[in-house]
Amino acid sequence: MDNLLEVKNLNKEYGRGTSKVKALQDISLTVPKGQFVSIMGPSGSGKTTFLQLVGGLDSPSSGEIIFNGVNLQYLNKEPEISVFRRKHIGFVFQFFNLIPSLTAQDNIALPLVIEGTSKTYINERVKFMLEIVGLKNQVLKYPHQMSGGQQQRVAIARALVRKPFILLADEPTGNLDTKTTLEIMELLKTTQKELEQTIILVTHNPIVSSYADRVIYFKDGRIIEDELLSNNKSKREISVEISEKLTDISGGTVYAN
Amino acid sequence: MLTNFIQYVIKQMNRNIRNLYIILGIAISISLLVSTSILYVGMKAEVENQVRENYGEKDVMIGYKNLVGYNDVVEAKLSEDDIEYIKNHPYVKQLSTVFFPLFNESRNGILFIGIAPNDSFAKTEFKIPQYDINENEVILSKDLLDRFKENNGKIKITFPSGEEGVWTVKEVLEGKSTVLFNIKDLQKTLKAPNKVNLMLIDLKENADKQQFIKDIKSNIDPRLIIDPIKEKDKFRSNLGGLRNIGIVFGVFILLISTYFVQSILQMSFKEKIQQMAILRSIGTSKKQLVFLVITEALILSLIGSVMGSGLGILIAKFGKNIVVGQLQTTILETPIPWNIITLIIIISILSVLVAGLVPAFKVANIPPIQVFSNTLNQEYTPKRRRTYTSLFFLTIGILLTTISIIFSEKLSGLSFIGSLILLLGVIVGLYLFVKPILIGVKYILGSINRIEVKLAINNLISQKVHTANAAIVIVLGLAIGFSLQNLLGAIEKGEYNRIENQFGTRLMVQAYAPMMSTLPLSLSSELKAIPGVNHVSALGKIISVKTDKNEELLVSPADFQSLMNMGLLSKHVNTSKPAIILSKEMATKFNYKIGEVIKLTGRSDQVEIKENTSFIITDIMDFVPSTLHSKLAIIDWKYLKLKGDSTYPRGFFIATTEKNTSEIEQLVYRVISKYPEAELLNQEIVIKDIKNQILRMYSIFYTAILSIFVVGFLGMYNSIHSNIISRKREYGILRATISTPTNLLNIIIIESLLIGLFSTIIGGVLGLTLTKGLSTFLDIDFIINWNVLITTIVIILIASIGVSLIPAFKLKRLKVVDFFNR
Numbered sequence A: 001m002d003n004l005l006e007v008k009n010l011n012k013e014y015g016r017g018t019s020k021v022k023a024l025q026d027i028s029l030t031v032p033k034g035q036f037v038s039i040m041g042p043s044g045s046g047k048t049t050f051l052q053l054v055g056g057l058d059s060p061s062s063g064e065i066i067f068n069g070v071n072l073q074y075l076n077k078e079p080e081i082s083v084f085r086r087k088h089i090g091f092v093f094q095f096f097n098l099i100p101s102l103t104a105q106d107n108i109a110l111p112l113v114i115e116g117t118s119k120t121y122i123n124e125r126v127k128f129m130l131e132i133v134g135l136k137n138q139v140l141k142y143p144h145q146m147s148g149g150q151q152q153r154v155a156i157a158r159a160l161v162r163k164p165f166i167l168l169a170d171e172p173t174g175n176l177d178t179k180t181t182l183e184i185m186e187l188l189k190t191t192q193k194e195l196e197q198t199i200i201l202v203t204h205n206p207i208v209s210s211y212a213d214r215v216i217y218f219k220d221g222r223i224i225e226d227e228l229l230s231n232n233k234s235k236r237e238i239s240v241e242i243s244e245k246l247t248d249i250s251g252g253t254v255y256a257n
Numbered sequence B: 001m002l003t004n005f006i007q008y009v010i011k012q013m014n015r016n017i018r019n020l021y022i023i024l025g026i027a028i029s030i031s032l033l034v035s036t037s038i039l040y041v042g043m044k045a046e047v048e049n050q051v052r053e054n055y056g057e058k059d060v061m062i063g064y065k066n067l068v069g070y071n072d073v074v075e076a077k078l079s080e081d082d083i084e085y086i087k088n089h090p091y092v093k094q095l096s097t098v099f100f101p102l103f104n105e106s107r108n109g110i111l112f113i114g115i116a117p118n119d120s121f122a123k124t125e126f127k128i129p130q131y132d133i134n135e136n137e138v139i140l141s142k143d144l145l146d147r148f149k150e151n152n153g154k155i156k157i158t159f160p161s162g163e164e165g166v167w168t169v170k171e172v173l174e175g176k177s178t179v180l181f182n183i184k185d186l187q188k189t190l191k192a193p194n195k196v197n198l199m200l201i202d203l204k205e206n207a208d209k210q211q212f213i214k215d216i217k218s219n220i221d222p223r224l225i226i227d228p229i230k231e232k233d234k235f236r237s238n239l240g241g242l243r244n245i246g247i248v249f250g251v252f253i254l255l256i257s258t259y260f261v262q263s264i265l266q267m268s269f270k271e272k273i274q275q276m277a278i279l280r281s282i283g284t285s286k287k288q289l290v291f292l293v294i295t296e297a298l299i300l301s302l303i304g305s306v307m308g309s310g311l312g313i314l315i316a317k318f319g320k321n322i323v324v325g326q327l328q329t330t331i332l333e334t335p336i337p338w339n340i341i342t343l344i345i346i347i348s349i350l351s352v353l354v355a356g357l358v359p360a361f362k363v364a365n366i367p368p369i370q371v372f373s374n375t376l377n378q379e380y381t382p383k384r385r386r387t388y389t390s391l392f393f394l395t396i397g398i399l400l401t402t403i404s405i406i407f408s409e410k411l412s413g414l415s416f417i418g419s420l421i422l423l424l425g426v427i428v429g430l431y432l433f434v435k436p437i438l439i440g441v442k443y444i445l446g447s448i449n450r451i452e453v454k455l456a457i458n459n460l461i462s463q464k465v466h467t468a469n470a471a472i473v474i475v476l477g478l479a480i481g482f483s484l485q486n487l488l489g490a491i492e493k494g495e496y497n498r499i500e501n502q503f504g505t506r507l508m509v510q511a512y513a514p515m516m517s518t519l520p521l522s523l524s525s526e527l528k529a530i531p532g533v534n535h536v537s538a539l540g541k542i543i544s545v546k547t548d549k550n551e552e553l554l555v556s557p558a559d560f561q562s563l564m565n566m567g568l569l570s571k572h573v574n575t576s577k578p579a580i581i582l583s584k585e586m587a588t589k590f591n592y593k594i595g596e597v598i599k600l601t602g603r604s605d606q607v608e609i610k611e612n613t614s615f616i617i618t619d620i621m622d623f624v625p626s627t628l629h630s631k632l633a634i635i636d637w638k639y640l641k642l643k644g645d646s647t648y649p650r651g652f653f654i655a656t657t658e659k660n661t662s663e664i665e666q667l668v669y670r671v672i673s674k675y676p677e678a679e680l681l682n683q684e685i686v687i688k689d690i691k692n693q694i695l696r697m698y699s700i701f702y703t704a705i706l707s708i709f710v711v712g713f714l715g716m717y718n719s720i721h722s723n724i725i726s727r728k729r730e731y732g733i734l735r736a737t738i739s740t741p742t743n744l745l746n747i748i749i750i751e752s753l754l755i756g757l758f759s760t761i762i763g764g765v766l767g768l769t770l771t772k773g774l775s776t777f778l779d780i781d782f783i784i785n786w787n788v789l790i791t792t793i794v795i796i797l798i799a800s801i802g803v804s805l806i807p808a809f810k811l812k813r814l815k816v817v818d819f820f821n822r
């Protein structure tokens, strides 16, 4: 399988002198196309920092990030990096960040509109995305008329409408109840399968992680474990295992949601 | 579905209530500017109209003049060449020639005037429609009709010089003792062909009057008296002073409107920063963001401008009616000044653009990492630079104000600049005052042991920038509005005082055609006998006297003692010695000072000053009360020798303390009915007229002040509303932890009230400083109108509660979780 993402010896330091924080230390990994990766770890372990670097929002102190053979370092100036980000990377956040004055379908259309895509393509693509995320009946609703789960669906559709290389999601279910969390995870799983979408997701929730193909554990800016999940076990079993692993890593602290 | 970016711009605007505020803000500001400028133009036209109505169309009078007026006592006349020269002078717009023979005045008091046919002079000077007086026709006053009427219905006049003639009556005038002739006709009859002794001239707009006078004197005859019509100039320069105030006003209105729109926009962008951040996060380029802002600003300001202009025109139209109705004034209808409106619209579009671009660039330059982080931090801590700037302005402002107070005489401009800088300093660093003042309030309210009050005060202190932002509009509006109101009050009061001083008496009996006829001195005691009359002061006919230095002086004899009793003299005058009071103009002309002695010699038909009587200059006044004239002097009449004393005075001032003079008026009428020359003037009416004129001039500024308060109120609603809404999360935390919905409602209302209190304290102090600065600068009294100040403060406090109610109830109804939803 082709490697979509290749990360080599990535380091990130914040601040200098005594207040220096080594947020990421010597991270190396590869992600093949279509894989669903979950990142877990205690608070402050560098998960968000990692997503930000991979997403080209910030530049590493050292190391390389390569997407489909393109080294982000070469793009490390504006507006190239912004264009790359807009074309190839989709973001989903804990807060859905929808434009309140636009309907569901218009929110989804917005990235294409900004790019100046043709009208017919926009129509077609947005309809398709609405179907994927299961919001065919909510097209004309405004964000404040939708539930959190529905809003997150719109946000996911918006992130995917431009067919990004990779979807980066930082605690996308952090703001949702259990039932809705499961729905959103089912949706992400569907997109992975139907669109061959590569996904990296950060979460504290073992159940969420159980939907992934692979779980990477961070601690103090380092990867301390990287495991592929078995297809044979039930989600329940997997999440229990993850839970235990987390407890080991953080020395007794239990993480949930 | 959304398919292009412009659609997006419009769609997202469509559903944003904030845009309505912006449009409203722009519209109100523009309507304010437009209506003020329309009213101002109208008022200017009205003043010019008044000038023409009161003083005629003419700018300059040219003629040969002796002591009583323009006449032919001096054996000189204007030749046809002279007239031609003047007519062709480049400054001259229009010219009327008048033949105005003055016969020995004691025989009769009739004015014979020859005017050119169809001359506008007749229309304005004699207040008649423009008649074409043909030869053999006259227009004459009613009283003369019976006197000269022959049996055949014609008029026969025998002139004092012996000539006579017969005319048909063209029209009868309302006035007294006047006959208008065709000028050629009169010249022929009096055997003075082509004789012209008076010209009335209308100068072109930009004519240099002084230069014109020089030209005429050097080219025709240095003895010519050229008399620019002073009153008219004075009246116009009044308007000139008004223009300065108008400019101060305009600047303030512009300032407030710009600030208003700017603050709405800024708040709107503060709210929109999130939206822009999202846009950035899904790949909107900086260019697109700027485009978004420009398009939005253009659309908003265009709609606002059109609405505002329309509203402004309507306000000017209806507001005019209200002003006119309320203040019994008139403001002329004027064509809408489209050029001004266009300018205003362009300025407003530009300022909206600038106001919009600043936050757009701010957002565009936010590093993407910050855009993506969920806690896009909106908590705003003021930069240190801002604090320093504020402190800098404050120091300079206080310094300048102090210096200008110490050296107040010389540095009047400084106090104004100082107070403006102070205002700037306070506005920039308003948040610096939040804590000390609110702690003061807390201390004062210490006895009120309600948790809500404490919470509210703590909230406001911890959010001092928010608090300051919410307060800024009120502070600014109050400071400016209040100082302007005080300023106008002071000007108005000063003006009223001046008038009251000038017209200290209420009634005046005057011999009609004051230059010619006189009244018996005995009338004085008859008038004095009328119940309700406190003092009567006779004034004599103006006589020409010579000083020992051979200067010609026009003096009017008056009874100094009774003038003093009437309060018409500003000083006590020792009447045991001959005294003279000079007008400032005369004193400057001949370089006389108080205390100097002038020796006067002079005589007229009826009166004589003994050779070289010494008069002490006891006072120099702006203008001389008993004559209401700036070119004259008065001397105490005790030191005159009357020849046939029975018919010397030309008028009597009657002073009464009675408020309602109508009864006295009736009695005075009865007394004077024996003397056909006598006429009663009610000075009260004159005073009222002048006061009305003043009111008329200032009414426009009152309209403007009112509008400032309206705009201020809207600004207040806007800022308090967005202050509350932008702190939704904070209130949510309160609700989640300690407060009930009612607690929250109370907290919000108390906060708003406290903001109002804070603003009025600062705005009031600033307003007073600004008033002081302005009044020193413009050299007017510093008057604090406590009524207005207190009323305004009460209104603001009530209003601040009022404006908080809608958002407060909105939040009260929310469930706790809703506070945290975007």
Ligand SMILES: Nc1ncnc2c1ncn2[C@@H]1O[C@H](COP(=O)(O)OP(=O)(O)OP(=O)(O)O)[C@@H](O)[C@H]1O
Pocket (backbone or CB within 6 Å): A014, A015, A021, A022, A023, A041, A042, A043, A044, A045, A046, A047, A048, A049, A050
């Ligand atoms: N902008 C920054 N400046 C300085 N230090 C930072 C910055 N961003 C993150 N850090 C530090 O880097 C480390 C990693 O932070 P990061 O946000 O990646 O953790 P995380 O794993 O996402 O934690 P959480 O689970 O709480 O979201 C932390 O110690 C954090 O304090």
Ligand SMILES: [Mg+2]
Pocket (backbone or CB within 6 Å): A047, A048, A049
């Ligand atoms: Mg994180």
